[in-house]
Amino acid sequence: MKKLFLLLLIVISVFLAREVRAVEMVEEVGEEVEATLSATPIVEPTIVVEEKPNIVEDEEIVEVEKYEVEKWNGFNSLRILIAWAMDRGVASNTIVLLLLLPLIATLVSVLHYMGGFSGYGIFMPTMIAITFLATGIFGGLLLFAMILGVSLLGNLILRKFKLHFWPSRAISLLFISLATFGLMIFSSFFSLIDIRQISIFPVLFMILLSEEFTRTHLAKSRNEAKKLTVGTIVLAISGAIVMNFGWFHEIVLKYPELIVVLVLVINLLVGNYKGMRFSEIARFKDGIREDKK
DSSP, X not given: OHHHHHHHHHHHHHHHHHHHHHHHHHHHHHHHHHHHHHHSOOOOOOOOOOOOOOSSOHHHHHHHHHGGGSOOOSTTHHHHXXXXXXXXXXXXXXXXXXXXXXXXXXXXXXXIIIIOOOOSTTHHHHHHHHHHHHHOHHHHHHHHHHHHHHHHHXXXXXXXXXXXXXXXXXXXXXXXXXXXXXXXXXXXXXXSOOOTTOOHHHHHHHHXXXXXXXXXXXXXXXXHHHHHHHHHHHHHHHHHHHHTOHHHHHHHHHOHHHHHHHHHHHHHHHHTOOSOOHHHHHHSGGGOOOOOX
16 A cells, blocks of 8 residues: 555656646746847838829929918919819829810811811820820830721721621721730830730720721722821820920919910910911912012
């Protein structure tokens, strides 16, 4: 009995010794971890805020917002409305484009009635100018050339099937969509042209221009279609060049009333213009009589 009691006491002692050693080891590991954490500098997480690009710098936007504090005098109504709209979350580049649209249309009107450039109306060159602003002039010309070439090639192929006009144009639109997708992938390998991030609207405007070319070609003649298409592109490039000037964007935001007055005055003058166009002067110079004193 004594031997059994002594053996039980020895087992209990060994068990308690193991438990005490385990607790000591846990405390030692805890101290090492605490020392390591205290020696390691704590790096605070960095929050990267992606800034949305604006057409104008932030300083100009602040100046427009400060103008809202000034007293209303009747002439600064549009400027105060712009500052209020930007404060409500309207993008500054959208405001600039809305104010530039009638100005670009005015430029197209001046070049048509005084310069003699003809295109597909006034809205088509304006929309193509917006397209050039998104794609770049070179990228936009390449996109249009591709769309027009695919459209003409598709017409030649589909003409053999003798389809109705709308089904034929739907299949042609399929060719254009696939070719545009391929051009987006192709442009990603070159830094000179990159149209990967453009929206669907520039592509639609280019498709509309190619459709106008096809309609004019079928209804009138190929020469007339070429003339109107080249005229539209020239007018659009002129508008895109004006819209690319950064200082012009600043004027539009700082002095929007000036843009409104400028559009009204220029169009009133051009609307009553009765002189010869510049292109007609070179064409009929032999038939122009000079006044003899």
